[in-house]
Amino acid sequence: MAAFFAVILLVIVLIHYYLFKRLVLDTTRPGWARRVGTVIAAGLTLLVPATLIGVRAGHVRWLAWPGYLWIALMFYLLITLLVLEVPRLLVRLTRLRRGRAGDGAEVTPTGDAADLALQPAGAVPAGTSGETPGATGDSPTRDSPTRDSAAATDATGATGAATDTPGGVDRRLVLARGAAIFAGLTAASVTGYGIRTATSAPRIDRVRIPIAKLPRSMDGTRLAVVSDIHLGPLTGIGHAQRITRVINSVDADVVCVVGDLVDGTVAELGRLAEPLRGIESRRGAYFVTGNHEYYSGFEPWIDEVTELGMRPLRNARVEIDGLDLAGVNDLGGDQFGDPADFGRALGDRDRSRPVVLMAHQPLAAKDAAPYGVDLQVSGHTHGGQMAPFNLLVKLQQPVVSGFGRVDGVPVYVTNGAGFWGPPVRVGAPPQVTVVELRVA
Template sequence: MLAMATFVGFAVLVTALIHLYLWKRLVRDTTRPGRWRRAGGVAALLLALLVPATMVGTRNGSYWLAWPGYLWLALMFYLLVLLLVLEVPVAVAKLVLRRRERAATGAAGEPAPVPAGGTGRADTATTGNVAEPAATGPTATSPVALAEPPAAPVEVGSAEPPVAGDSGPRAAGGRPDHDPSRRLLLARGAAIFAGLTAAGVTGYGVRTAMGPPRLDRVRIPLARLPRSMDGLRIATVSDIHLGPLRGRAHTERIVAMINRLDADLVAVVGDLVDGSVAELGAAAEPLRDLRSRYGSFFVTGNHEYYSGVEEWVREVDRLGLRVLQNERQEIRARGGVLDLAGVNDVTAAGTGLAAPADYAAALGDRDPSRPVVLLAHQPVAAHEAAKFGVDLQLSGHTHGGQMVPFNLLVKLQQPVVSGLGEVDGTKVYVTNGAGFWGPPVRVGAPPQVTLVELRAP
């Protein structure tokens, strides 16, 4: 409970700081004090409150919050990324403008050149604010001088004519202030660019996430695979994520896609749901129609432990999928034998709801001449699996990063983010998953169903 409270508190703090930054760049820097700035502040506050409201509300059945809340979460993410990237060029542009203004100030403050042979004295003499021609020839008291018409008087206190090169109001010391209109224009340009780009990327991501999964085919050689089993095919899917934005039609589309592959095995590697059996049982029902030669298998993901794992294990079993909970199944096909093992998700250890991942129970005491394929939701499980000589691990969990550049952060936790990799001698294939979590957005990581074809040496 303490760990959950700490996480929630940290998430709220981060959300508040992000929205404060967005308010500064999108509202304060782009508006003058007044009604529009106040309206922008209110909007930023409401959007900040929408994020935790969505996270909590959708878990409690308030599905109407899902679309506005999760879409804003995606827009917020891309606005943050773009504005942070723009900080450097905007800072450079401000520096250039400042130097130009200083250069203009220096040019305006230089004294006028003195003509050759001159005395360095002004051509005109002034008394107060009244300008008179300087005396030449006869003395100033001569009648000729008195006959000269005086210059037109200038009203005392009148403004002096602007000095050439002075482009704005003068600050203390005679230096002009930085032009606020230029800074405002620069801030608005950056905000408009970030806003339009974030909206475009998010729109593309929604179209990708809500579209049909892409079918990928991958051939993976296994050193111990019997030649008689060469070409054994495993239809692999993960992270279906039935929930507020994905229902029965999503499951039906995935099942139809897998059935067209005519696979030997079907592997569903976790994160099937984001809700209880009562809420999503009907949406998962089409899984009973999965077809394969040697069976369909399931292992738990971390989201099952947030959604009533024991109920879902029973429900998935009722739908005809064999749930591998720290155990393995012999697959006898084409005159050969392969061990198919499965472990509970690593999240189970901290929940107390089910047995933690037990690699020894699933992989120990077996015939070492047989190849073994392990189903484990998270790629990080490969570090333990490799100790038992696992030939291939099939995983999901990462969503391929789901929203670039978030994939860069996923790499900090998982050894493989997407596709085929290797961990301590064990091959690991990570599928992007067929659904999404949170924002209905996928950028750089399309939804995926994979047909894994095992090849003998």
């Protein structure tokens, strides 16, 4: 574990050094501006681990907003600047090719230079007095080639490209400042959009899924699937109120809350969860643990969820008018002595009835496959939350958002109704998913 945290810390330091290089060193000359930028860069470097460790531990929750907002800005600054490295590299390669072409070129003497080359060493060209122009104070009738060459070198630099604009401003400095301004505006705009999206009411995502063994009496049954509410230091009581209103607006038969309800203890966040008591459904609301419940004290939260009117399915199932609804503990519960037990939840059931499995992580479908699960509903991924981070999530979870199959098991993954870490969602809006079960 210590090695893992050391790697994370090293990555954080390297990212901030890169940002410091592009946004401070490349855009300023030595002086007070660079010194101020250096101090700010050092402070932001320390802010990230302080936020990730201190806020989660509950010691410095006042850092949550500035810390997580900087993490989002840092992420999009890094993405934008890395994209800008492409034209920067192309310019360098072009200059390098021009430089090599110039080094390999042969110069053919012409005019007076050719005549001089054909005369013996020490000979004086015809029509001259033998005196060096300018040696006696007379003005030369033609500029010296040596002087011309030096002037050309001063004007163009070693690579043949001008480094100064006519006004004397370093062209590289101008380009670096332009890139920094562009990156800053882009990152700020994307982050601002992401904040507005993440803190708005969840959108309703509707999907119809056929199940071959579904009784006709259950045809059209609506499951309201909600995940990753993440009540925490950045959410007020309005967060749960908005989500409850959206759930109730879909007129669901069954509500499935598939984990990551909280990021803190019952003592800290119990009052923020109170609006969930108002969730309405025809056949009940059910809950399974996510990995964050185990970071927050899962046993008190199991009691609290029950008191709020939701029924925890802890490696268990219920029968609802010919449909089995099962739930397993999160895969991460094994580290806390509360593992997922698929055999207990699914092993002795009547397989002539269809079963819908609530499991926080899509990856759980690999363990559920031998039990003939007809549909698994999950969350955990947040849909990637901040694109293009979704590309990395795909490396760990078989389905990031929407419908997919895992070892033959149909799996539907909702984006989640909240956010974790930065209060930012880009490319993955918050959702409450309505799964309508249909007879195949």
